[in-house]
Amino acid sequence: MKIGLVARCLNTAHVRGMGKYxxxxxxxxxxxxxxxxxADDPRHPLQHxxxxxxxxxxxxxxxxRFRLWEQLGLPLRARRLPLSLLHCTEGALPLWQPLPTVVTLHDTLAFEDRPDTAADRLYWDRIIPAALRRAAHVITISESSRRDILARWPELEPRLTVIHHGIDTTYFAPPTAPVPVALRQALDSAAYAVYVGGPMKRKRFDWALQVLAAQPDPRLKLVACGFGAAAREAARAALPHALQARVLFADFLSDAExxxxxxxxAAVLYPTLYEGFGFPAIEAQAAGVPVLFSPLGSLAELVGPLTTLVPADDLGAWAAALHAAVTLGAEARAEKADQARAWARHFRWARSWERHQEVYRKAVGTRP
Structure with a gap:
């Protein structure tokens, strides 16, 4: 089988989120x-x-600017190749589909948060929904996303399949790389929590800062991950004076780092308000670390032995949960860590790939 794959998320210096998939x-x-x-950007390599x-x-x-690479350039190019099907991996697909087309629709955020311009209304409210109805199959990544998709387009149900992501096998083994030297020196052996999510508003870095500020131990630090260079500088400059020595920003980290x-x-803070699929919720538990989040959207499907569920807007509950994780005894944490690793092994990329193959086989036989 020869499959065309939209891989713009690999056409970058660092592979993140969707690129992992x-x-x-x-x-x-x-x-x-x-x-x-x-892919579409000759300035960057295509990671693989x-x-x-x-x-x-x-x-x-x-x-x-008018999305013609996706809507015209991609199907024109795919039509000239001996492909069995086209898989659009980034939540959008061309309306013209000259060969069987599968799309992964991770969530419906783009439809809910789109700019209110004539061009965006045409694209998100007309073109992409029409293209979804023409697709041979639609893959989504959680039951929560499935419910959101069917609430908008119930006619997709016969051609909609949930396939959970997996996590890298790195997280089940001892670390093969240390914490980067500069970050390790800045921590200076202090206890710390990790925030994962970057600067996006719904990820709530500001909430993580409030949780840190409410801790009884003023020596506890927070390592913030997911910020690009410019976002790191902006976030660092905006830190409250009392937290400037307690918040560290990590550069891009490999899975091993x-x-x-x-x-x-001591814990991972994941205060996001919505995720199609939350990698950190599983990665932290596979690593044997308590993770704090609210059971919103797909995160309700990722509750494991080292999860502490906290109401999204209850700062006191978040502060107490982090303090409990920091003071959790080593023996109690080790026991839960063994259970969490066993639970996290259900999220395997090998299984995800098997399910994708099943979808591909069905899609190849459909008429474009």
Missing amino acids: VMELLRHSNADIDWHLF PEGARLTPDIFEFRGD LLALYKGA
């Missing part, structure tokens, strides 16, 4: 799959795992 599909695919990877049978195809197409950071943490 596409990278793991390629890494776990069978030897009899040939991939043709479509070693050993996969693939052809990178980075091309530009005029009119990207993030695992090492998790392992040394």
Whole structure:
């Protein structure tokens, strides 16, 4: 089978979030799959795992401001190739589908938060819903996202499948890389919590700062992950004076470095208000670390032995939960860590790939 894959999320210096998903599909695919990877930015490399049978195809197409790369350039290029199907991995797909097309719709946030312009109304309210109705199959990543999708387009139900993500096997093994030297020196052996989420408003970095400020131990530090260089500087400049010595910003971390950071943490703060799928909720528990979050959206599906559920807007409950995690005895934490690792093993990329294959086989036989 030869599959065209939209891989713009790998056409970057650092692979994050959605890019992890596409990278793991390629890494776990069978030897009899040939991939043709479509991307659009010649300024950056196309990241991919070693050993996969693939052809990178980075091309530009005029009119990207009007999404013509996706709506015209991509189907034109795919039509000329000997592809069995096209998989659009980033939540959008072309209206014109000259070959069977599968789309991964991670969540419905883009439809809810779109700018209120004529062009965006046309694109998100008309073109993409019409394209979804033409798709051979729609994949989503949680039961929560499935409910949100069907609330908008109930007619998609026969062609909608939930396939959970997995997590990297790195998180089940001892760390193979240390915490970066500069970060380790800045921590200076202090107890710390980890915030994962970056600067997006719904991730609530400001809430994590309030939880830190409410701690009885003024020596406790917070390591913030997920910020790009410019966002780090802006967030650092905006820190309250009382927290400036207690909040550290991590540069981009590999999975091995993030695992090492998790392992040394007292807890992981994940105060996000919405996720299609929350990697940190599982990664932290696989690493044996307590994680605090609210059971909103898909996160309600990721409650494991080291989860502490906290009401989203109850600062006192968040502060108490973090203090409890910081003071949790080593023996009690170790016992829960064993249970959490066993629970986290259910989220395997190998299983996710098997489910994707099932969808591909069904889609290949459909008429475009």
